[in-house]
Amino acid sequence: MTAILSETTKLRERIVRLAELLYLRGYVHGTTGNISVRTDEGIIVTPTNSSMGMLDPARLSLVGHDGRPISGDKPSKETFLHLAMYEERASSNAVVHLHSTHSVAVSILADTDPENALPPLTAYHHMKVGRLPLVPYVRPGDMRLADEVRQRAATYHAMLLANHGPVVAGKSLEDAVAIAEELEETAKLRLLTEGRPVNALTHDQLAELDHHFPS
Template sequence: MSESKLREQICEMAASMFARGLTGGASGNISARTEDGGLLVSPTGSSFGSLDPARLSRFDERGMLIGGDQPTKEMPLHSAFYETRGTTGAVVHLHSTHAVAWSMMPDIDPENLLPPLTAYAVMRLGKVRLLPFFVPGDPAMGDAVRGLAGKRSAVVLANHGPVVAGKDLEAAVYAMEELEETAKLALLLKGHQPRMLTSGQVQRVVDKFDVDWD
């Protein structure tokens, strides 16, 4: 995809997420790999509802800022996924309501945050890791992601929000939407003893779609 089209796609998909209430105000950030190995990143303090394609932060393949506005302060999160998961073509970080709420529940499993409610959550996300609370912009967030050694494509920062990496922008956005919807389902079903996928059903999905599940 040409850089101009990628710029437009970033802004269009960000605006769609904003319009549907997945992240509000100037929260959230997004990045995508360019054909030459660089990155396009949403600027700091920007709103998903009004990103300007011409003002996206532009990094070269060495990680040097070469154009656009100053990038999001959450660059350590993005860089960590690109460094540890070679298949990463885009990263999305939101402050989506249900994922944040689920991260605060007292009885969740930090190693496998979301219950196995749907096949698509397993397919698109694999196991989602809950990371501790960090002050926004703290480089330690990136260190925490690097500590996973590329084994997770999706994490949720406690009391903050989810971060998802995908092979391209569409994959990252769709996986993020799946994460938020699964967290919403989990909250709706909490206390109702729902029929979740069995371990055997999960394994069939993992095997068929080659999902990271270790």
């Protein structure tokens, strides 16, 4: 029992540490952004109205796999986004949702492709993020957003909510954070190269990556 508690404590400390790293890098501001990890006991998620830069491991929320609060502070109001991802993705054990500036900017641009919001500018973007659907705008708190995410979650581990921000799922906490970072940095590259001719990776180059690094 002691060993199990200790693993949970370590996991909570990793969530706090990675949330702080995202905060320090400017990927979250105010009380935006939320992280969750799926465990046997339920889903550990960052609390509502909390700064990702100042989380307390002991106060992280624990909710059941159906979203019912079990312990800790009140869970993020966006926990339903995380649940929608987990419901459709048995292989995903962590979800990161950000309002990161460059990704949100791409989600606002009128010429962003709703089928794939970011072009394959780099190999790492293709390998980590892949095709990135743009989820139509739904007002905060409207549960139709959960349906929109759920519809895409089986096929895509990363998606961009229009006028809102990215939601990504990973096999592990570190994996999900790395995917979210890759997505935000590619959004930054997309904006830095805006209005200039760009050599995105070709179909053959993408096929070569898929061959050498199958997902």
